[in-house]
Amino acid sequence: MSRHQELDVALVVAGHGRHYLLETPEGREIKGHPRGKKSQLVVGDRVRWQVTDARGDEGVIEAIEPRRNLLYRQDEWKTKSFAANLDRLLVLVAAEPVFSESQLSRALIAAEEARIEVVILLNKIDLDGPAAFARERLAPYKAMGYEVLEVALKTRREEARALLGPRLGTGSTLVLGPSGTGKSTLVNLLVPGASAATGEISTALNSGRHTTTHTRWYWLDEARQAALIDSPGFQEFGIRHIERAELARWMPDLLPFQADCRFTNCSHDHEPGCAVRAAVDRGAIAASRYRIYLELGEELTQKRW
Ligand SMILES: Nc1nc2c(ncn2[C@@H]2O[C@H](COP(=O)(O)OP(=O)(O)OP(=O)(O)O)[C@@H](O)[C@H]2O)c(=O)[nH]1
Ligand SMILES: [Mg+2]
Ligand SMILES: [Zn+2]
Incomplete structure (x- = not known):
């Protein structure tokens, strides 16, 4: 048994550079400071922590609990971890902007290797022409066994809620996808009280504009049994960790x-x-x-x- 076993457990719900936002099992938010300069913590991690201030809302993170899984990408020079302890990866693509099949495949390969269940969600099917094209490009993925769902998160909200609510209603789901596909729109639709920023993306390709800048954990239900994790859009998904x-x-x-x-x-x-x-x-x-x-x-x- 580790020497930190007697300390309280908390969940990492967001990372802000030098500190982390933790949530206690009672639902209290703690500002958590990692020991040491470089921290390997990610959203979804469970940590052991010790209080450091009189009010009890700040603490030092002493240890990370063992992870069930970790989804990350490995570029030539750096590793970027997305989140840990996931029950599901929801890869969000949209009719517009046109998605890269290579980047989609990379995300799927990384999830397979990490043994995380995958759902592919096509958004913006209100855009008829582009949606037909996207559907065609997703056909092989459906045929190889992936679950491919379709929604219009903005214009057919109730339909989307009815489809996704039950499907994502258990466990933790990381929402991953290129910028501008509607990840934060999805969070706002399903999470009561969430106000994740959403934005028009610039039509200039690779303008590098991302509305969401931090990965963030949101509970879907009051009982805190199911969660959605919003993440910044990715452009390049390196899979150098694959043999x-x-x-x-x-x-x-x-x-x-x-x-x-x-x-x-x-x-x-x-x-x-x-x-x-x-x-x-x-x-x-x-x-x-x-x-x-x-x-x-x-x-x-x-x-x-
Ligand atoms: N036409 C259409 N637009 C949509 C739909 N869903 C979302 N959008 C729009 O797409 C844009 C991007 O949505 P966001 O939710 O900010 O996208 P995101 O994936 O969170 O983007 P990043 O945070 O930059 O990664 C916004 O202007 C949304 O209003 C849809 O079903 N149809
Ligand atoms: Mg976003
Ligand atoms: Zn062969």
């Missing part, structure tokens, strides 16, 4: 075929007797997905460590 040899294992459309490749260590790139490439050729695997597989494989082969 090159395991890549196809985290892609549900490639996975079933790889057992039939002639070589057990087949890279599905150039080897003869590759069942994955044969599946691509006869249309059983979408060409876009195979392209993404090759692109990611290349990236992981080049990694420096």
Whole structure:
């Protein structure tokens, strides 16, 4: 048993650079200061803490409880953790702005590797033309077994609430997606009293404008059994933490075929007797997905460590 076991537990609900916002089991908010300069804490972490002020609303964080899981991305030089102890990842894409299939696939691969359940949500289906295009691009993901739901969070609010309320009504859900897809709009729709800022995104591509700047935990119900985690939009989702040899294992459309490749260590790139490439050729695997597989494989082969 750790020497911190006798200390109180709290949940990390937000991070603000040098300090964290903690919530006690009674629902009280504490300003928590980590020990040491560099802290590895993320939203969703459970910590042991000790009070440091007379009023009892400030404290020092002594230890992190073991995590069930951690979703993070790994770029060439840095690791960025999104959140810990998740029951579900909701990847939000929108009819507009047009989403990157590569970034979507990366998020899905990271979630598979972390063994976190995934729901893909397409928003802004009120925009007919772009929605049809997005739906078409999501078809392979539906076919490979992902749950793909559709909403118009702004214009068909009640319908969206009825669909998502029950689906997200248990456990913790991280809402992840590019900027401007409606993550904060979703939080405001489902969380009583939430007032997350939402904003028009600039039409200039890659303008780098993000309305949400911090990851934040919101309870969905008074009993505090279910939660939504709002996050800033991501542009690049590095998956350098994935093993090159395991890549196809985290892609549900490639996975079933790889057992039939002639070589057990087949890279599905150039080897003869590759069942994955044969599946691509006869249309059983979408060409876009195979392209993404090759692109990611290349990236992981080049990694420096
Ligand atoms: N047409 C349409 N617009 C929507 C819908 N849902 C959200 N929006 C708009 O999309 C814009 C972006 O919404 P946000 O909720 O701020 O997006 P976000 O994903 O939180 O963006 P970041 O915080 O920058 O990552 C806002 O102007 C919303 O009003 C929808 O169903 N249809
Ligand atoms: Mg936002
Ligand atoms: Zn192969």
